[in-house]
Amino acid sequence: MxxxxxxxxxxxxxxxxxxxxxxxxxxxxxxxxxxxxxCIAGGGGCETVANSTYSHLLGVxxxxxxxxxxxxxxxxxxxxxxAARMVGFGVALVGFxxxxxxxxxxxxxxxxxxxxxxxxxxxxxxLFALNAIRxxxxxxxxx
Amino acid sequence: MSGKGxxxxxxxxxxxxxxxxxxxxxxxxxxxxxxAAAFLVVAVVLVLIVISAxxxxxxxxxxxxxxxxxxxxxxxxxxxxxxxxxSAKVTLYEFGDLxxxxxxxxxxxxxxxxxxxxxxxxxxxxxxxxxxxIDEESTPAGAAAIAAGAQGHGWSFIELFYRNQGSETASYxxxxxxxxxxxxxxxxxxxxxxxxxxxxKTVAEVESTTQEAEKLGFTGTPSFAVEGPGSNGLETLxxxxxxxxxEEAIDAAS
Numbered sequence: 360m361x362x363x364x365x366x367x368x369x370x371x372x373x374x375x376x377x378x379x380x381x382x383x384x385x386x387x388x389x390x391x392x393x394x395x396x397x398c399i400a401g402g403g404g405c406e407t408v409a410n411s412t413y414s415h416l417l418g419v420x421x422x423x424x425x426x427x428x429x430x431x432x433x434x435x436x437x438x439x440x441x442a443a444r445m446v447g448f449g450v451a452l453v454g455f456x457x458x459x460x461x462x463x464x465x466x467x468x469x470x471x472x473x474x475x476x477x478x479x480x481x482x483x484x485x486l487f488a489l490n491a492i493r494x495x496x497x498x499x500x501x502x
Numbered sequence: 503m504s505g506k507g508x509x510x511x512x513x514x515x516x517x518x519x520x521x522x523x524x525x526x527x528x529x530x531x532x533x534x535x536x537x538a539a540a541f542l543v544v545a546v547v548l549v550l551i552v553i554s555a556x557x558x559x560x561x562x563x564x565x566x567x568x569x570x571x572x573x574x575x576x577x578x579x580x581x582x583x584x585x586x587x588x589s590a591k592v593t594l595y596e597f598g599d600l601x602x603x604x605x606x607x608x609x610x611x612x613x614x615x616x617x618x619x620x621x622x623x624x625x626x627x628x629x630x631x632x633x634x635x636i637d638e639e640s641t642p643a644g645a646a647a648i649a650a651g652a653q654g655h656g657w658s659f660i661e662l663f664y665r666n667q668g669s670e671t672a673s674y675x676x677x678x679x680x681x682x683x684x685x686x687x688x689x690x691x692x693x694x695x696x697x698x699x700x701x702x703k704t705v706a707e708v709e710s711t712t713q714e715a716e717k718l719g720f721t722g723t724p725s726f727a728v729e730g731p732g733s734n735g736l737e738t739l740x741x742x743x744x745x746x747x748x749e750e751a752i753d754a755a756s
């Protein structure tokens with residue numbers, strides 16, 4: 360089975376990154392008002408996670424870092440060439456790694472699951488897969 | 503003509519091969535960089551998880567049991583340092599010190615049963631009163647709880663503090679630690695909480711309840727008292743050794 364074309368990978372990554380910006384922006388806005396994101400299925404998991412000490416890094420809500428990451432991924436998916444392929448892969452790799460760590464924290468330290476964080480983790484995992492395929496399949500080749 | 507054309511063709515062929523080789527080398531180099539980055543990120547994530555897993559609950563700022571406390575108190579009204587319906591006929595008073603390890607034991611082993619059996623259904627409410635006996639850090643800790651109570655998260659603060667309590671003789675009640683507890687307890691306005699906890703009025707309240715405990719004859723923490731329609735005013739209970747004893751006292755006061 361051949362790898363999808365680079366154009367297809369970039370188009371899907373653009374869509375997923377834009378969706379990720381929306382999710383991260385919602386979490387950041389909900390937190391900025393002193394509240395927390397609303398878990399659609401209830402259960403209070405979102406509130407517990409938002410109130411935990413892990414929701415902030417250096418005093419800044421981690422969703423703000425998420426917005427930055429998704430914006431970089433959106434830019435990388437819109438641009439051609441090796442620089443865009445490498446930046447896309449690097450940012451998605453770091454985002455995916457941090458998502459794994461946050462999911463671990465939710466399951467074993469905070470003991471609560473936030474649907475919005477899970478949604479972001481799924482989007483970041485998808486972006487990592489897309490950017491990994493793009494890099495392995497096309498890096499070093501003409502744009 | 504044919505000799506010259508042949509030379510040019512060979513030259514073009516050589517340049518093309520060199521270009522492809524260069525492209526292949528570049529691709530190989532970039533893939534190596536990507537693999538190294540992936541390896542590095544996997545290593546960093548594993549280190550973060552191992553560090554996080556080894557954190558103890560001894561007063562550090564990575565809070566333990568945030569979810570557990572939220573679950574335990576979910577759906578029960580909190581007003582000031584009172585847990586339970588304001589209309590509950592019986593009030594159980596707990597005089598405690600947030601730095602006291604025995605109070606932590608009560609908070610984890612005995613009080614939860616009373617909350618589930620008597621407070622959740624509205625039969626009784628529990629009011630926490632600061633009785634500072636450990637050291638000078640007990641007062642700012644108690645004041646921070648009162649300030650959290652002003653925003654409806656007093657008991658969340660108390661329970662979370664106990665679950666992240668440090669050693670009795672250690673100095674760990676820093677501004678940072680208290681702020682982490684307040685955040686973990688869900689205090690919505692941290693700036694207001696910070697101002698409230700430092701106000702002379704809040705500190706005076708801690709001192710006032712400590713004097714109240716001494717007047718009641720208590721000498722250690724936690725000490726309990728109960729008041730209800732069936733009690734003879736405020737009845738002191740001392741330090742009952744089981745949740746059953748507290749439940750019986752509540753029944754008697756009903």
